[in-house]
Amino acid sequence: MIEATDFRNGMSLLATAVNVVTTEGAAGRYGFTASAVCSVTDTPPTLLVCMNQATRSHANFVENKTLSVNVLGAHQEHISNAFASPLDSEQRFEHGSWTKLETGSPILEEALVSFDCEIESTQTVGTHSVFMCRVVAIKQENAPSTPKPKPLESLQPSNVDIQSLIYFNRAYHHVG
Amino acid sequence: MIEATDFRNGMSLLATAVNVVTTEGAAGRYGFTASAVCSVTDTPPTLLVCMNQATRSHANFVENKTLSVNVLGAHQEHISNAFASPLDSEQRFEHGSWTKLETGSPILEEALVSFDCEIESTQTVGTHSVFMCRVVAIKQENAPSTPKPKPLESLQPSNVDIQSLIYFNRAYHHVG
Numbered sequence: 001m002i003e004a005t006d007f008r009n010g011m012s013l014l015a016t017a018v019n020v021v022t023t024e025g026a027a028g029r030y031g032f033t034a035s036a037v038c039s040v041t042d043t044p045p046t047l048l049v050c051m052n053q054a055t056r057s058h059a060n061f062v063e064n065k066t067l068s069v070n071v072l073g074a075h076q077e078h079i080s081n082a083f084a085s086p087l088d089s090e091q092r093f094e095h096g097s098w099t100k101l102e103t104g105s106p107i108l109e110e111a112l113v114s115f116d117c118e119i120e121s122t123q124t125v126g127t128h129s130v131f132m133c134r135v136v137a138i139k140q141e142n143a144p145s146t147p148k149p150k151p152l153e154s155l156q157p158s159n160v161d162i163q164s165l166i167y168f169n170r171a172y173h174h175v176g
Numbered sequence: 177m178i179e180a181t182d183f184r185n186g187m188s189l190l191a192t193a194v195n196v197v198t199t200e201g202a203a204g205r206y207g208f209t210a211s212a213v214c215s216v217t218d219t220p221p222t223l224l225v226c227m228n229q230a231t232r233s234h235a236n237f238v239e240n241k242t243l244s245v246n247v248l249g250a251h252q253e254h255i256s257n258a259f260a261s262p263l264d265s266e267q268r269f270e271h272g273s274w275t276k277l278e279t280g281s282p283i284l285e286e287a288l289v290s291f292d293c294e295i296e297s298t299q300t301v302g303t304h305s306v307f308m309c310r311v312v313a314i315k316q317e318n319a320p321s322t323p324k325p326k327p328l329e330s331l332q333p334s335n336v337d338i339q340s341l342i343y344f345n346r347a348y349h350h351v352g
Contacts, residue, residue, distance in 0.1 A: 002314055007221035010314045013289040014215060014247050015193040015340040015351055038214040039190065040226050041302040045183035048224075048306070050216050071190050113189040123299065125308060126217040130224070132301060138178055138186045164191040166351050168340050173351040175191055175342050 015168035018072045020083045020096075021049055022106040023057075025064030030057035031092055031106065033084040035167055036128075037069055045135040047115060050128050057089070058129065065119045066103035067133060070111040074163035074174035079108070101137035112164060114139040191344035194248045196259045196272075197225055198282040199233075201240030206233035207268055207282065209260040211343055212304075213245055221311040223291060226304050233265070234305065241295045242279035243309060246287040250339035250350040255284070277313035288340060290315040 022031035036050035047069060051058055061067055072080055082095040097109040101116040108114060117133035124130075163176035198207035212226035223245060227234055237243055248256055258271040273285040277292040284290060293309035300306075339352035 002221055002311060004218035004221065006314055007218045007311055010289045010291060010311075010316050011215045011218075011223075013316065013338070013340065014195075014213070015191070015342055017191040019190075036214050036216065037190070038212050038224070038226060039187045040212065040306060041228075041304040042180035042183045042187075043302045045178055045180060046301055047187075048214070050214060052217075113186045115186060123308075125222055126219045128217040130216060130306075130308075132299075132306075135178060135183060135186075138182055140186050140189065162189070162345065164189065164344050166191055166342065168351050169338065175344050175349040175351055 012170050013168070015166055015173075018076075018080045018165045018167050018172070020070045020072065020079060020108060020111075021051075021067055022070065023061045023064045023067045024100075024104050024106055025066060027060040027063035028089065029093065029106065030060045030089050031083050032057065033080050034069075040132070046120075047117065047133050047135060049131045049133060051131065052128055053124075054127065061119070061131070062122065062129070064105075066105050067117050067119060067131065068101070068103070068105035068107055069115045069117065069133075070108035071113050072108075072165040073110065073112045074165050074176070076110065076165055077172055080165065080172075101139060103136060107139055111139070112141070112162060188346050189344070191342055191349075194252075194256045194341040194343050194348070196246045196248065196255060196284060196287075197227075197243055198246065199237045199240045199243045200276075200280045200282055201242060203236040203239035204265065205269065205282065206236045206265050207259050208233065209256050210245075216308070222296075223293065223309050223311060225307045225309060227307065228304055229300075230303065237295070237307070238298065238305070240281075242281050243293050243295060243307065244277070244279070244281035244283055245291045245293065245309075246284035247289050248341040249286065249288045250341050250352070252286065252341055253348055256341065256348075277315060279312065283315055287315070288317070288338060
C-alpha cells in the first residue's frame with residue numbers, strides 16, 4: 001500500500017503538456033487547466049481526459065456531453081494560471097481569444113492544436129472521472145497544407161518553429 | 177468525421193513523456209515504449225496505459241495482469257529506441273539495468289521514476305486497450321528523504337538536477 005503523497009511525488013516526474021479543457025452547452029460555459037489528457041486511438045479518433053469529480057464544473061461537463069482540449073504553447077502560462085485559479089468561469093474566459101468548431105465548446109485561437117470532442121463514455125476511478133472522447137473536429141494553426149509522406153523523414157519535426165508548454169517537476173518548462 | 181491522419185498530425189503536438197512499459201509473469205517478459213500513460217487519481221493511486229491490441233505482446237500483458245511504467249530521463253533515448261524496435265523481447269532487455277519491486281515486472285534502475293502496478297480493469301476503445309492500473313510500489317531515485325510541506329514553495333522544483341525525455345512534434349527533446 002503506497003501513500004497518496006508518494007504517488008504525487010512520483011507523478012511530478014511524469015512530464016505533461018498543459019491543456020485548457022472547456023465545455024459550452026445547456027449547462028453553461030466552463031474550463032479548467034488539465035495535465036491528464038492522453039491520446040487513445042486514431043480508429044476512431046479518440047482521446048481521454050481525467051477530471052476530479054470534486055471540481056465545481058464536473059457536473060456541467062457531464063451534462064453538456066462535449067468538451068474541447070486546447071494544447072497550450074510555450075508563452076501561454078498566463079492562460080494556464082487563469083484556468084487553474086479561483087476566478088469564476090466568465091473571468092477565466094477573459095484570458096485568450098475564443099472561437100468554436102463543431103460542438104460549441106470554446107476553442108482557444110492561439111493554441112498549438114485544439115481537439116473538439118463528444119464525450120462518448122465516462123468511467124469512474126476513485127475520485128476521478130475518465131471521459132472517453134470522440135474527436136469530431138481539429139484546429140491546428142501550422143498544419144501543413146499539402147502533407148507529403150516521406151518515410152525517411154518520419155521522425156523529423158514537421159513544424160520547426162513551435163514550442164510547447166510543459167509541466168515537469170512542479171514547474172513550467174518549454175520544449176521545441 | 178475527421179481522418180486518422182489529421183488526428184495523428186494534431187496529436188504530434190501534444191508533448192508527452194517517454195516511458196518503457198514492462199511486464200513479467202507466467203506469460204513471459206515483455207516491454208514496449210509508450211507515450212500514452214496518464215495519472216488518474218491518488219485515491220487510490222492509479223494510472224492508465226493505452227496499448228494497441230495489435231501489438232505482439234498485448235495478450236501477454238493481459239495474462240500477466242501486472243505492469244510497470246518506467247519514466248525515461250533525458251539521456252535514455254537509446255532505451256526508448258530499443259523498446260520501439262524490431263528487437264525481440266530478450267534483446268530489448270539487454271538495454272538498461274533491470275530490477276524488481278512487488279509484482280515482478282521489470283523496473284529500470286536508471287529511470288526518473290518507476291511505478292509498479294496491478295492491472296485492475298481493461299477497457300477496449302477501437303484498436304486499443306486502456307489498462308487501469310493500481311500502483312502498488314514506486315521507485316524514485318531522487319526522492320526527498322524527509323519531505324517537508326512548504327505551501328509557499330509548492331510550485332518550485334523539488335529536484336533541480338533532473339531532466340526528462342520528451343517526445344514532441346515527432347522528435348525527442350529534453351526538459352528540466
